[in-house]
Amino acid sequence: MENSASGQDPGLTVAAVARRLGIAPATLRTWDRRYGLGPAQHQVRAHRRYSAADLARLDQVRRLINTGVTLGDAARVVLAAEPDLQRESSPGPIRVPANIATGPEINQLLPSRTAARGLARAADSLDSVACREIITASLERRGVVWxxxxxxxxxxxxxxxRWHSTGRGIEVEHAFTQAIEFCLGSVSGQLRTPINVRPVLLAAAPEELHALTLNALAGALAERQIEVLMLGQRVPSDTLMAAVQRLGPVVVFVWSQAAATGNPAYLADLRKIRPAPALVAGGPGWSESMPAGVIRVRDLAEAVSKIARIVAE
Ligand code: B12
Known part of the structure; x- marks a missing residue:
């Protein structure tokens, strides 16, 4: 913000705030008129000038909207946290609705459909902070599988x-992937006293770049105090074999997303290792006919329960 000749900070113009927040200037004026979200020091007939605090408040409103809260509720929540700001320009007394709290708890109170809508909006607008907030709140409240x-x-x-039919949104896919990995990784990172001595190995098939399901599985197993060694994306056959021989895992889980990576010979090679770990395969890339002895799982819950049972044996 520039300083004026008098040395006083003149604040930001509507246009400058609009640019910073990615909101149209007309929208900002409407937010002020309808919800009292203008500059705290605004005087009638003077041009609106926003201070840093005004800008921070608007940014908070924008974030709440991205998490699926309506504009009206977002304004009430933000203004209720600052009683001095409940100005006469706002439409009547502002009360925080009983089901809306201030602070980070807000996502935990949102119904799941609202959270899903909010997450879609946050992902689409590349708002990683909001994506992480929504996912983390849900992980804390309902766990990894849900x-x-x-x-x-x-x-x-x-x-x-959408990418398949329009070619659009690859940047959304990448940013959303990062947010998911971050949140699921912090669940896995909380595991302190695992119940398994021999590890569970998680790997994606050779050339398979899709590996988010492995992060989900690692997080869900961590919730059951089961530790994994994550080998991650596109693990060549000899790399996986070397890891298996060095660690003697109790289970090896292998993911294939695309048919091109679901080569059953990869699994058959693993079956030859002694002592043989339990071999579990998941993902739409594997064909229906599996080498003998491979346990096929169809969803996350099934993968977690089968692996947990083997670990407990
Ligand atoms: C994220 C993503 C990526 C990310 C992956 C990042 C990462 N770290 O994983 C990146 C950007 C790298 C990527 C790249 C590509 N991708 Co991609 N990607 C996806 C996306 C959006 C999600 C993948 C995922 O995690 N799926 C898991 C769950 C959500 O989906 P699902 O497998 O269908 O779920 C079913 C089952 O697997 C099961 N299930 C669900 N969760 C779990 C968990 C466990 C443990 C188990 C056992 C089962 C299970 O339940 C579901 C119902 O049957 C999918 C869309 C999709 N439909 O999956 C495309 C998708 C898989 N990608 C696709 C393509 C084409 C590609 C690229 C080739 C694109 C390109 N031109 O570059 C590349 C190359 C990939 C490669 N060489 O491996 C296609 C695959 C088409 C096909 N049938 O082969 C998809 C389906 C998009 C589409 N609709 O066309 N991708």
Missing amino acids: TWDALIAPLLVGIGD
Whole structure:
């Protein structure tokens, strides 16, 4: 913000705030008129000038909207946290609705459909902070399997379908992937006292770049105090063999997303290792006919329960 000749900070113009927040100037004026979200020091007939605090408040409103809260509720929440700002220009007394709290708890109170809508909007507007907030709130409240099945996976499928039919949104896919990895990684990072001595190895098939399901599985197993060694994307056959021989894992889980990477010979080679770990395969890339002894799983919950049972044996 520039300083005026008098040395006083003149604040930001409507146009400058609009540019910073990515909102149209007309929208900002409407937010002020309808919800009292203008500059705190605004005087009638003077040009609106926004201070740093005004800007921070608007940014908070924008974030809440991205998490699926309506504009009216977002304004009430933000202004209620600053009682001095409940000005006469705003439409009547502002009360925080009983089901809306201030602060980070807000996402935990949102119904799941609202959270899903909010997450889609946040992902689409490349708002990684909001994506992480929504996913983290859901992970804390409902755990990994629910959050993956109800919130994350449907949105991934939607993003993939849109890319397939329009070629658009690859940047959304990449940014959303980072947010998912971050949130699921912090669940895995909380595991302190694992129940398994021999590790569970997680790997994607050779040339398979899709590996988010491995992050989901690692997080869900961590919730059950089961530690994994994550080998991640496109793990060549000899690399996986070397890891298996060095660590003697209790289970090896292998993911294939695309048919091109679902080569059953890869699994058959692993079956030859002694002592043989349990071999679990998941993902739409594998064909229906599996080498003997490979356990096929169809969803995250099944993968977690089968692996947990083997670990407990
Ligand atoms: C994220 C993503 C990426 C990211 C991956 C990042 C990462 N770290 O994983 C990046 C950007 C790298 C990527 C790249 C590519 N991608 Co991509 N990608 C996706 C996306 C959006 C999600 C992938 C995912 O995690 N799926 C997992 C869940 C959400 O989906 P699902 O597998 O269909 O789920 C089913 C089952 O697997 C099961 N399930 C769900 N979760 C779990 C968990 C466990 C543990 C188990 C056992 C089962 C299970 O339930 C579902 C119902 O059956 C998908 C869309 C989609 N529909 O999957 C496209 C998708 C998989 N990608 C696709 C393509 C074409 C590509 C590229 C080739 C594009 C390109 N031109 O570069 C590349 C190359 C990939 C390669 N060489 O491996 C296509 C694949 C088409 C096909 N049938 O082969 C898809 C389907 C998009 C589409 N609609 O066309 N991609």
